[in-house]
Amino acid sequence: MSHLFYQTSQRRPLLDQARGVYMWDVDGKRYLDGSSGAMVCNIGHSNPNVLDAMRRQMEKSTFGYRLHFETEASEQLAARTAALCPDGMNKVFFVSGGSEAVESAIKLARQHALAVGQGNRWKVISRAPSYHGCTLGALAVTGYAPLTDPFAPMMQAMPKIPAPRAYLDGLDPSDPATGAHYAAMLEDEIAAQGADSVLAFIVEPVGGASTGALVPPAGYMPAVQEICRRHGVLLILDEVMTGAGRTGRFLALEHWGLSPDIVVLSKGFAAGYVPLGAIAARDDLVQAVLDGGGFLHGFTYAGNPLACAAGATVIDEIARLGLVKNAEIMGAELRKRLDGLAAHHPVIGDVRGQGLLLAFELMADRDTKEPLPAQMNAHQCLVDIAYEMGLIVYSRRTRNGVEGDHIMVCPPLIVSDQHLDEITGTLDAALTRLVDELALSEMA
Numbered sequence: 336m337s338h339l340f341y342q343t344s345q346r347r348p349l350l351d352q353a354r355g356v357y358m359w360d361v362d363g364k365r366y367l368d369g370s371s372g373a374m375v376c377n378i379g380h381s382n383p384n385v386l387d388a389m390r391r392q393m394e395k396s397t398f399g400y401r402l403h404f405e406t407e408a409s410e411q412l413a414a415r416t417a418a419l420c421p422d423g424m425n426k427v428f429f430v431s432g433g434s435e436a437v438e439s440a441i442k443l444a445r446q447h448a449l450a451v452g453q454g455n456r457w458k459v460i461s462r463a464p465s466y467h468g469c470t471l472g473a474l475a476v477t478g479y480a481p482l483t484d485p486f487a488p489m490m491q492a493m494p495k496i497p498a499p500r501a502y503l504d505g506l507d508p509s510d511p512a513t514g515a516h517y518a519a520m521l522e523d524e525i526a527a528q529g530a531d532s533v534l535a536f537i538v539e540p541v542g543g544a545s546t547g548a549l550v551p552p553a554g555y556m557p558a559v560q561e562i563c564r565r566h567g568v569l570l571i572l573d574e575v576m577t578g579a580g581r582t583g584r585f586l587a588l589e590h591w592g593l594s595p596d597i598v599v600l601s602k603g604f605a606a607g608y609v610p611l612g613a614i615a616a617r618d619d620l621v622q623a624v625l626d627g628g629g630f631l632h633g634f635t636y637a638g639n640p641l642a643c644a645a646g647a648t649v650i651d652e653i654a655r656l657g658l659v660k661n662a663e664i665m666g667a668e669l670r671k672r673l674d675g676l677a678a679h680h681p682v683i684g685d686v687r688g689q690g691l692l693l694a695f696e697l698m699a700d701r702d703t704k705e706p707l708p709a710q711m712n713a714h715q716c717l718v719d720i721a722y723e724m725g726l727i728v729y730s731r732r733t734r735n736g737v738e739g740d741h742i743m744v745c746p747p748l749i750v751s752d753q754h755l756d757e758i759t760g761t762l763d764a765a766l767t768r769l770v771d772e773l774a775l776s777e778m779a
Contacts, residue, residue, distance in 0.1 A: 450624050535569040605649055
């Protein structure tokens, strides 16, 4: 019996150890971490340099409350983070995870509006589907029915626009007109809400678990940035999943040369070694809030020196090992292999992603994009089959969380060709077994 409880009653083996891209249970079975946990372990498990940095910091101090002391570790990590952000984003606020970071970004945006005399601005537009965290404030900007609906009476509903799922709408994602089409939805929503009431637009540059590594169509991201600027709406980029090299750039915003107002970081930012997240914001935005009475927000573990020492060394290792470039190269190779799986398995209806943030969507008919029947629970079935075979992958439902099964394939950025062989070979066998067990071939 376990005294722990999480999302379900499902049990998993007891973890013994983890090294690189592999993990072992107490019975000695080896698993390849094909999803980096929940797209977290970007530099792999048990990196000795990160562990050494944590030991050195533990010998100095493990905690220093931010109202009592500044710490060298937090100052160093803040400086390194700012240096990796667009010009003018030199202010960093640390938290313990992605949900806390999104909450912090939203509250900073609101306090900035108050500080500059725009207290009528409070609405944060986001997309559907989307996922920005599990706290009530983050859930209010999340568009994922199974997670948001139970708590709707407890939240202030925020406006949503459709995510740019060109592949479902029959549009060409490489056509700039497609990007303009979806960006216009933001313009229309700002007008519908009243531009003087809209505080911010929050968006993942490349979709995460809610949309299955959705890459925006050509022109979309620059267009939404321009729309935000024109209407005085703050642009918040949620890089919790896309940051720290995952897409083949340290920040996904670099793919489009974006200059947002606030960037949200977590997951790969500390790569699973400690709970850590951050927001980086424009200097003038933060200064206005500080001049207006201070940032009315905070967490006990904000800027924890042990967490910051680990985070700084994670950034060092990403650079030392060339992991941003490796994510770009290995991501392109893994994408080819997933396309190859799609050619052999008609149940794969779409393959998408950027760098090593990749996914494929299971469908009943890839031409019509008809999803598999929700009651089949195909995405979880495939996860369980792959897990039994020694491969860990991650799944969600693309279509507002209620149907449309997709599998995230997002290994640590240290992967090699040999690891890709193992990932795709296991997926091939797992897909064959899935089709047989669910009698999917009879649906074709």
